[in-house]
Amino acid sequence: MINDKLPKIWHGGDYNPEQWDSKEIWDEDVRMFKLAGIDVATLNVFSWALNQPNEDTYNFDWLDDKINRLYENGIYTCLATSTAAHPAWMAKKYPDVLRVDFYGRKRKFGSRHNSCPNSPTYREYSERIAEKLAERYKDHPAVLIWHVSNEYGGYCYCDNCQDAFRGWLSDKYGTIEKLNKAWNTGFWGHTFYEWDEIVAPNMLSEEREDNVSDFQGISLDYRRFQSDSLLDCYKLEYKAIRKHVPTNIPITTNLMGTYPMLDYFKWAKEMDVVSWDNYPAIDTPYSYTAMTHDLMRGLKGGQPFMLMEQTPSQQNWQPYNSLKRPGVMRLWSYQAIGRGADTILYFQLRRSVGACEKYHGAVIEHVGHENTRVFNEVAQLGRELNQLSDTLLDARVNAKVAIVFDWENRWATELSSGPSVSLDYVNEVHKYYDALYKLNVQVDMIGVEEDLNKYDVVIAPVLYMVKEGYAAKVEKFVENGGTFLTTFFSGIVNETDIVTLGGYPGELRNVLGIWAEEIDALHPDETNQIVMNEVRGKMSGKYSCNLLFDLIHTEGAEAVAEYGSDFYKGMPVLTVNEFGQGKAWYIASSPDAEFLVDFLKTVCDEAGVKPLLAVPDGVETTERVKDGQNYLFVLNHNNEEVTIELQDSAYKEVLTDEQVSGNLVLKEKGVLILAKV
Ligand code: GLA
Ligand code: ZN
Secondary structure: OOOOOOOOOEEEEEOOHHHOOOHHHHHHHHHHHHHOOOOEEEEOOOOHHHHOOOOOOOOOHHHHHHHHHHHOOOOEEEEEOOOOOOOHHHHHHOHHHEOEOOOOOEOOOOOOOOEOOOOHHHHHHHHHHHHHHHHHHOOOOOEEEEEOOOOOOOOOOOHHHHHHHHHHHHHHHOOHHHHHHHHOOOHHHOOOOOHHHOOOOOOOOOEOOOOOEOOHHHHHHHHHHHHHHHHHHHHHHHHHHHOOOOOOOOEEOEEOOOOOOOOHHHHHOOOOOOEEEOOOOOOOOHHHHHHHHHHHHHOOOOOOEEEEEOOOOOOOOOOOOOOOOOOHHHHHHHHHHHOOEEEEEEOOOEOOOOOOOOOOOOOEOOOOOOOOHHHHHHHHHHHHHHHHOOOOOOOEOOOOEEEEOOHHHHHHHHHOOOOOOOOOHHHHHHHHHHHHHHOOOOEEEEOOOOOOOOOOEEEEOOOOEOOOOHHHHHHHHHHOOOEEEEEOOOOOEOOOOOEOOOOEOHHHHHHHOEEEEEEEEOOOOOEEEEEEOOOEOOEOOEEEEEEEEEEEEEOOOEEEEEEOOOOOOOOEEEEEEEEOOEEEEEEOEEEOHHHHHHHHHHHHHHHOOOOOOOOOOOEEEEEEEEOOEEEEEEEEOOOOOEEEEOOOOOEEEOOOOEEEOOEEEEOOOOEEEEEEO
């Protein structure tokens, strides 16, 4: 449990009472929070300037008042440390807190999430205020959890960062010769003789606007370094809090799903619980959001996570900020819960009157009263979460299929100049996820450190970078009966983006039983065909593929399908290799959705992996398990009602307490939580 002081799915969100100076408003807030069943408020996210008006003065009286006012009314606090935006006086007095951007421009004061992670001033003052807050609120009964900073992100290219980068590199490589080798600096005469010849790789140096780098080695290391630098800032605050706050009170920071710039698997190790902010657009595929929840759950090996933010209605920062249609906020909240969330928190509880978030949705809208659609939907969910109590808390997801996701691999594929600008790692991963989602097969999203043995099927799309020991781990897994599946552009490089010689897919060649001689890249509108050599499971006839096309030869594997056109017509495009007790599949191109559904259905059938339930299109299934009890979530994303066939099983519908079996009508945007009886 995140904190057993509140043994239910928490319901609340970001609350910025410091933006008002009105007791009347604060009292109204509390009255309406109670009406909406809100029991947690995230306070103090952006109040550094208020907390610390100058170098030596700290003032938390306002915060005492707000925490107490809420607590007296039964509302707990998620306490932020306020370090996500530095005060103006600090930027004026200590310009080292200001970042230098990708274009080499020194930033001025403004916006937020804007501090240089290697600024001595930022580190000193953020650590100090975190400690002061911890000393003050360590025993406060209202505080359920600590929220460090907010949505860490962005990179800095200032001189402090550059110096720190040199130090980071010398710790990593030991000698400059090793670094030269790791980065292959013999290319374009880049040999370094002194550490201080190395500069930050931004637009003024190795990188281009589209993020492609002339030297992947340095660019990859800079990403690792910047992710580590921000993580160090987080750790400084974490430790400052932990000095005073007992370990039964967890500490987190809010992540952003598939955010590209930070290696969240590394970050999650330092977090007591993962929390994240979910902001899909109206046209974000439901399966993409589902995948992201699964990824956030995967960061800490399946431990339940917090939905730290979602909008009750609309965002302000998208090009077109559509409202969540009636029922959608509730539906998407249960999507999060069904995939491992133990909290439902919103941004924001009350809408601002000024600045850029005044058009962002909130529980309390500008009209100020509770007679609104959005408020009613929030209040209804509040009642349901009270009713659910602790039933689902800590429930796990038991998946037999895993998809590998690796930030460093993503950086490396995207930094790469060639073979195709259209190759998007997350898209490729999502294509595989989407097919399994349609098949109602539960998936874990895992990092490369995860143990593979608990899975029947492991899918690693575009595993371009194979880290030390990974190929051996895959071989063991397959030898012991697992099914492994990877794609084109895999097994190409090591951790510093140096090609593994001797034929692609390098270290994976043995387990896959193939080798790739060339890689063709065509405009994404141009396609080739996947022509089945014979019917296998659900796969038959012809499918289409595009993007990249590996020209492969089998060396032990069986060719299951071949290309249908171009000069490599007849060469294998889909292969399977029997290896020990298991098998390893290789897909040499990027297939269409129809192929992926038929293919993954075949792979799951062959591996004995069962779907949760067969449901109509547009209906999502997911399942959590607690104390041997399964809770099956059935979520209707359609705009019309559907019939769900429960087949022979009998269930109790958790929200209504009714016994159900046979055929059930599920209305548009409807939710079922079914406990097997
Ligand atoms: C992020 C931030 C919040 C707020 C919301 C708006 O998630 O953490 O402070 O700006 O976006 O959608
Ligand atoms: Zn910097």
